[in-house]
Amino acid sequence: MLEIKNLVVQIEDKRILNGLDLTVNNGEVAAIMGPNGSGKSTLSYVIAGKEDYEVLDGEILLDGQNLLEMEPDQRAAAGVFLAFQYPLEIPGVASMTFLKAAINAQRKARGEGELTTPDFIKRVNAAAGQLEIPKDMLKRALNVGFSGGEKKRMEILQMALLQPTFCILDETDSGLDIDALRIVSEGVNALRSADRSFLVITHYQRLLNHIVPDTVHVMSSGRIVKSGGKELALELEANGYADYRESEAA
């Protein structure tokens, strides 16, 4: 279970999150929607541990562990996974080398033995097949020259291999065509389970047709201003964020 209490965050003296509270239960898929600049991506980076942000107040607990006291790699080993809105290209690092390094680093942090190469390859092939990732893509440098859709599929492949307990999808639908959206969504849905929860950040309701959330939260000016069930997403799609922007101004 992820619990965020009164989170206050700034970057370069600009306040982004203003006392945000959010609870995501085990097995729950929570969607966060909100206008541009409401702090959605900041929230995802702060949970994952990016350095640039200054946390002024509040706490983030994953199954009772205080994430804010942990380095990004420790958070990953504790079960946090952030699927990046813009996955980074790393020239010179083969995708397979990267995947193996990531899996084994997490296993090591958890006191587990390293995967043998045949075992690793077996797992990668199984997960890659499901996401329709061709083998030659895995031989290339990580994300270098990948299309937008390929990059997002690579993120979900990492998620499938690392088996995190808390997954953040930061605008995973951006830059995806209809087929890629379906493949990525199916990949995510296959990973839904009672002991894994998701935070799905999106501007559009479209993604939530494919990854149906249990709860929907509206974010504005750095806090959650409304929470509800999946029907809230439809309401937002119909009415836009205008109501919530007004509340910002008020």
Next chain:
Amino acid sequence: MADVTLMKTPAETGLVQAFESAKTLLPGNAESRAKAFEQFNLRGLPHRRVEEFKYTDLRALMREAAPFAGTPSAVQAKEALAGAKALAGVSALQVPFVNGHFMRDAVRFDALPEGVEIVPLAEALASGHDWLARLSPIPWAADNPVYQLNTSFMADGVMLRIAGPVETPIHLRFVTSETSAVATATRVLVLVEDRASVTLLETHESGNGTGHQPNDVVEIIAGDETNVRHVRMNAEGDQALALSTLAVKMGTEAQLTSINVVVGSAVSRHQVFANFDGENARAQINGATMVKGRQHADSTLVVEHAAPNCESRELFKTVIDDEATGVFQGKIIVPHHAQKTDGRMMSAALLLADGGSMNNKPELEIFADDVQCAHGATCGQLDEDLLFYLMARGLPKKEAESLLVQAFLGEAIEFVENDTVRDALTATVEGWLRARS
């Protein structure tokens, strides 16, 4: 303006004394040695006011001249070679040198690969061998003080003649095993006959804590339609002052690849003098340098496109940790007649700590009007966003840094075709990274 004669430094005085006592003992043409030393002595050790040595002030860096090493005993030589580690896993024809002396007993002259001839340089100098006429293929190298010192003092080395395709790599293995500081001066001449091909490995190693002063020159004359692959590694001890020169002359349609990997030496300067002598030749000249502590590593390159329609590519990568210093000086010269020259030179440095420094000096001298030449130089730190991405996937910071440094250097190494050699170079990078974490 009158020339001001400077006081000689202790090192310069030491070199004069060394030459005076050695000149009658060294083999070969005494006149050419005397001429080279005279030229050197006129100006002395190059210092920061000499343009080519602005960033590597040898007058300041070389405090005194180490005595030249004598011939090692058979036991000493055997032990030195048994302990040699550089590219040890690569199966190759071994051409070993201990303390600057060619170990002819370690080579089976009766069982050399087909197309390979080896002549010990000391003997050749003494007997006035025909091939000596082909030494010093780059005339303007004679103006370079490091090269002049080598010409003055060269006592040993080998001359190799390659005729036809030679599959087995040839490993020029230099080991210095003296426990007190010694100087060495070796010269290797490689004559690659038309349509021949060869892989040359060159490694230099010595123990830590001793200020050895090697000055090594490798000269390659690559004939028409030749293919020469050259891999060099500086794994000298942490106090060494290592000077080296690679002089290459390429014939028509010759292909050359060369990489210098630097992990050793307190101070090192590797000079590459390349000359395109025939049309449609291609050279890829790379460097991968890793320095830490207070190490200083200089890569200086002059590529002379003396013939039209040639292509040169230079990629030098430098990783600098702690308070170390990197230097890259690269010059591409294109004379009037060398039309359709295509030259690209790039130096990229990665600073891992605040105290390090990098000096980049790329230069183009172009007199022809139909050429494509480009140079670039970058200097930066590891990308914080990439580090975060890797850490968010579970890699601890040091591991994430290592992966990015490996990727950075890998770009300069990946062209090496021989799998075992490339793996050995990659392992060298990994070893350097492990030592820093």
